[in-house]
Amino acid sequence: MRRLGMGLGLCFALTLAACASEEPQVQQAAATERPAVQMNDVSVLWPLPQADDGDALLSPEGLLSAEDYEAAFGAPGSHQAGGTPAAPHLEGLRVVAMRLDPCAGAIHDRCQPELRLVFQPVREGSSGYEADDTAVHAFYALTADALEEMVARLVELRRVGGDEPLGGLAPHPRMVAEGLAGDFAMGLSELVREMAPPGRLHRLTLMTNSAFGNAWNFSGVDFGPDGEITRIAMPHLPAGTEVASFFVGFQGDFGGEPPFSPATSGPDDLQLLGNEHVAGRATESERAEAFAALLRIEDPSLHDPDTTDCASCHAAHPLRQLVAEAQFGFETPALNSPLVPIEDLAELHGEDATVNLHMFSYKGRTASIHRRTVAETAAVIRSLSD
Amino acid sequence: MIRRRLRQGLCVSLLLLSTGCAADGFESQEGELRQDSLNSPTDTGIDLEPGLWHDNVLVPGEGWHLYHFTPGESGWVAFQMQAPPGHENLWSYLRIVDPEHNNEVWAGVGNKRTNLCEVIVDVDAGHTYDVIVTSQENSLLAPGAAQETDGPYTVAVSPMPLDFGAGSD
Numbered sequence: 001m002r003r004l005g006m007g008l009g010l011c012f013a014l015t016l017a018a019c020a021s022e023e024p025q026v027q028q029a030a031a032t033e034r035p036a037v038q039m040n041d042v043s044v045l046w047p048l049p050q051a052d053d054g055d056a057l058l059s060p061e062g063l064l065s066a067e068d069y070e071a072a073f074g075a076p077g078s079h080q081a082g083g084t085p086a087a088p089h090l091e092g093l094r095v096v097a098m099r100l101d102p103c104a105g106a107i108h109d110r111c112q113p114e115l116r117l118v119f120q121p122v123r124e125g126s127s128g129y130e131a132d133d134t135a136v137h138a139f140y141a142l143t144a145d146a147l148e149e150m151v152a153r154l155v156e157l158r159r160v161g162g163d164e165p166l167g168g169l170a171p172h173p174r175m176v177a178e179g180l181a182g183d184f185a186m187g188l189s190e191l192v193r194e195m196a197p198p199g200r201l202h203r204l205t206l207m208t209n210s211a212f213g214n215a216w217n218f219s220g221v222d223f224g225p226d227g228e229i230t231r232i233a234m235p236h237l238p239a240g241t242e243v244a245s246f247f248v249g250f251q252g253d254f255g256g257e258p259p260f261s262p263a264t265s266g267p268d269d270l271q272l273l274g275n276e277h278v279a280g281r282a283t284e285s286e287r288a289e290a291f292a293a294l295l296r297i298e299d300p301s302l303h304d305p306d307t308t309d310c311a312s313c314h315a316a317h318p319l320r321q322l323v324a325e326a327q328f329g330f331e332t333p334a335l336n337s338p339l340v341p342i343e344d345l346a347e348l349h350g351e352d353a354t355v356n357l358h359m360f361s362y363k364g365r366t367a368s369i370h371r372r373t374v375a376e377t378a379a380v381i382r383s384l385s386d
Numbered sequence: 387m388i389r390r391r392l393r394q395g396l397c398v399s400l401l402l403l404s405t406g407c408a409a410d411g412f413e414s415q416e417g418e419l420r421q422d423s424l425n426s427p428t429d430t431g432i433d434l435e436p437g438l439w440h441d442n443v444l445v446p447g448e449g450w451h452l453y454h455f456t457p458g459e460s461g462w463v464a465f466q467m468q469a470p471p472g473h474e475n476l477w478s479y480l481r482i483v484d485p486e487h488n489n490e491v492w493a494g495v496g497n498k499r500t501n502l503c504e505v506i507v508d509v510d511a512g513h514t515y516d517v518i519v520t521s522q523e524n525s526l527l528a529p530g531a532a533q534e535t536d537g538p539y540t541v542a543v544s545p546m547p548l549d550f551g552a553g554s555d
Contacts, residue, residue, distance in 0.1 A: 083432035083440030083453070083541075211439035211540045212470070245438050250468055250502065257464075258544060261437020 037384050039344055040166040040173065041154045042100040043377040044188065045360060045367060047171035048122065048129045049180055056180035057094035057122060058189050064119070064138055065198045066090055071229055072204045072221040081242040084217040085208040088134055093119035096131060097360045098192060100154075101376070102147050102383050104139075107304055113147035115140040115196055118361045131362035133213060137220075139203035140196045150195050151384060157187045168344035169360075169369050169377060205232070207314070207357065214256070215247040216357050218310035234309040236266030244311040246274065248355050254323050264309050268293035268302075271312075273319045276327050291330045294320055298372040300379050314357040317370035322355065335371065337378040339385055345378060347371045427452035427518050434517060436463065439542040442519075444476060444535045450520040455543050460511045462546040464504050467519055469539040471501045476537035477522035478503035482515055494522040506546060517541070 049056050060069075073080065073087035080086065097118035103111040117138045120131040142150070158166075158174060160183065166173050174184040205220030219242055220232040234244055241262055249255030259274025272279050272290040279287055296302050297316045305313070324330040335345040347369070358368035427450035432440060434455045442451060457463065467478040480503050481492040493505045509515065521535040 079432060079440070082435030082438030083430070083442075084438050085441065210441045211542070212441070212468070212538070215439045217438060243435070243438055247437070247439065250500070258437060258547075261544070 036155055037151060037381055038155075038158070038166050039169050039340060039374075039377050039381065041158060042151065042380050042384070043169055043360060043373065044098045044154075045169065045171050045369070046096050046185070047176045047180070048096075048131065048362065048365060051128065053129075053180040055094075056185070057096065058192060060090055060093050060095075060119060062193050063095070063117065063196050063198065064090065064093070064136075064201070064204075068198060068201060068204065068223065073206060080206070080208065080217065080219055082217075084219075084243055084245070085134070085210055087136065087206050087208070088121045088132065092121045092123070093136060094122040095192065096120050096122065096362055098188075099360065099373075099377075100147060100151065101380055102144070102151075105304065105306070106383075107301065108306060113142040113144050115142055115147070115150070115192075115200075117192070117196060120361055122362075125365075128365060130364045133209045133216075133358075133363050135207045135358060135361050137203075137205045138196070138201055139205075140200040141202045142195065142200065146195065150191065153191055154188075157184060157191070160184075160187075165341075168346060169374055171367055203232070205310070207310075211247060212250070214250055214252060215245055216311070216314065217243050217245045218314065219243045220310075232305075235305075235307055236264045237262050237309050244309050246311040246315045246357065249275075252355060254319075254355075260311055260315075264312055266308060266312075268296045268308065268312075270294040270297060270316060270319060273323045274315065276323050279323065279328065287324075287328055288330075291320075291324045291328075294324065295332070298370075298375065300372065300376045313372070314359060314370075316372065317359070318355045318357065320371070332371075335375055335378065337382060339381050340378045345374055347374060426450075427520075434541070434543045436543055436545045439540050441538065441540045443538045444519075444521060444533075446534050446536050447532060449533070450481075450518050450524065453517040453519065453541065454514055455509075455517055456514045457509045457511055460509065462506060462508050462548040464506045464544045464546050465517055465541075466502065466504045466544060467539055467541045468500070468502045469521075469537060471499055473501065473537050475521060475523060475535050476539065477501065478539060479520050479522040479525055480505050480541075481518040481520075482507055483518060484513070484515055486513070492525070494525065506548075517543070 046057060069090045076089055077086050095117050099116040101114045104114040105112055119136040119138065121134065122129055122131050175182065178184055201223060203220060203222050208217045209215070210217060222230045222232060224230065231242055234241055237244055245261045247256035247259055247261065254274065254276040256275060260271050263271060270290050270293045272282055272286060273294060294316050297308050297312055320332060325332065334342065336342060337345060356363045356366065356368045359370040360373045361368060428448050429452045430442070432453050434440065434453050444451065465480050465482055467480050469476045469478045477498060478495045478501050481490055482505055483490040491505055491507060493503050495501055495503045519539065519541050520533065524533040524535060527533060
């Protein structure tokens with residue numbers, strides 16, 4: 001079904017295949033050549049608490065101030081534009097993921113080292129702890145030195161007790177093994193609290209869910225150096241747009257009319273794939289054009305939040321898997337990277353057949369890791385090795 | 387200005403001239419159920435925006451729910467309401483009111499298996515419309531009877547890319 005990527009990815013796959021017949025020597029070679037920084041060092045997904053962990057995830061205290069949160073999303077309970085749901089209550093949020101980017105904005109020749117925290121409401125349900133289908137992303141500006149220090153300390157923390165490869169992105173294997181009260185989780189929490197004080201916060205974004213779980217709404221604000229707030233102007237959407245939405249239809253069957261609101265006018269337009277009935281009536285070349293646009297939107301070397309809207313970016317992964325591939329037979333080329341084993345770049349399939357717009361967080365109890373997040377993380381590894 | 391109805395199938399839709407659609411003047415009294423007539427909806431204070439779904443709950447005694455919509459562009463839009471199929475006393479029902487022109491159009495659910503109601507209206511940019519949301523059986527209440535509907539629903543107004551060419555009026 002899948003084609004291997006060209007160039008380096010293909011070379012990497014061939015190298016690995018050859019390794020199988022010379023296992024001892026190659027394992028040693030791989031260990032010495034492996035970069036110090038691994039995928040799960042710079043993109044960390046906390047496992048959901050187990051019953052005996054209790055409320056062990058990081059709370060917003062000392063990371064997100066109520067003042068900033070209310071300035072961004074209004075007083076508790078305030079509906080967002082169009083009556084879309086209020087932001088979740090601050091006190092119920094917990095950190096479920098962390099990501100580092102040494103050079104946010106690189107495709108625009110900018111370079112802002114950045115730490116992103118992903119917050120979700122996490123509660124104990126009938127089958128264990130689960131996360132609401134909503135998320136708040138908090139972006140903290142770091143200096144290059146602070147980011148370098150954080151990466152070094154993350155690697156050091158992970159190496160305590162072993163330096164084995166952790167594989168592709170997943171709930172962090174050390175925290176899965178040790179629990180949220182283990183040394184790794186405690187050390188990570190301490191490091192995050194040190195590196196992400198409210199004063200470094202420069203952007204807050206929000207994803208909420210409405211239409212009985214069938215629509216997702218995206219918005220956000222930027223904080224200026226003097227604390228002034230500006231609503232994020234999403235690219236290629238009408239001026240003044242505060243909220244962009246993706247609607248999957250009431251049967252959850254990609255039948256939303258329209259699927260994207262407002263419609264994007266960007267050069268890379270995947271919207272045709274947002275409604276499988278409309279896509280089914282389109283020509284093959286129109287579908288191919290939308291699929292190519294989708295792949296470009298998933299490519300961090302081509303697009304970032306300044307070039308594509310939030311709804312298109314978050315919907316790309318489920319639209320590719322559940323519409324383009326499943327309904328119309330498109331094949332997705334494998335990701336490749338010179339510094340990451342190709343098997344660590346593989347995307348998850350089949351774990352969750354529902355529409356999941358979380359790029360690196362949870363829907364219920366299901367961890368969601370989008371292809372774009374894998375690609376971004378591989379790009380971070382490469383950037384850190386330069 | 388509301389000029390016509392279009393969509394068939396999903397819902398029943400009629401064009402009526404109202405005799406007055408003022409949305410004020412009724413105060414609920416503690417311990418009493420509100421009167422549930424068109425003249426006393428509960429104003430949610432929410433301005434609907436194209437394509438964005440708002441979730442809410444009808445509560446006995448609160449009256450019908452009132453929303454507002456002021457389109458930025460003229461053209462066809464679909465006012466939509468959906469409630470969980472199978473609900474015993476919540477059958478989606480919409481009434482779109484043009485207070486300035488003393489006009490309204492309403493629709494009740496046509497297919498209870500979807501419980502989706504849709505009213506398609508040609509709207510004028512900058513003009514404000516009232517969107518009243520309730521359950522179909524409440525449209526048949528005897529004068530003074532209190533609605534008993536309780537349950538969740540979602541409502542939106544979505545742009546419709548329709549073009550009937552010249553003379554469609």
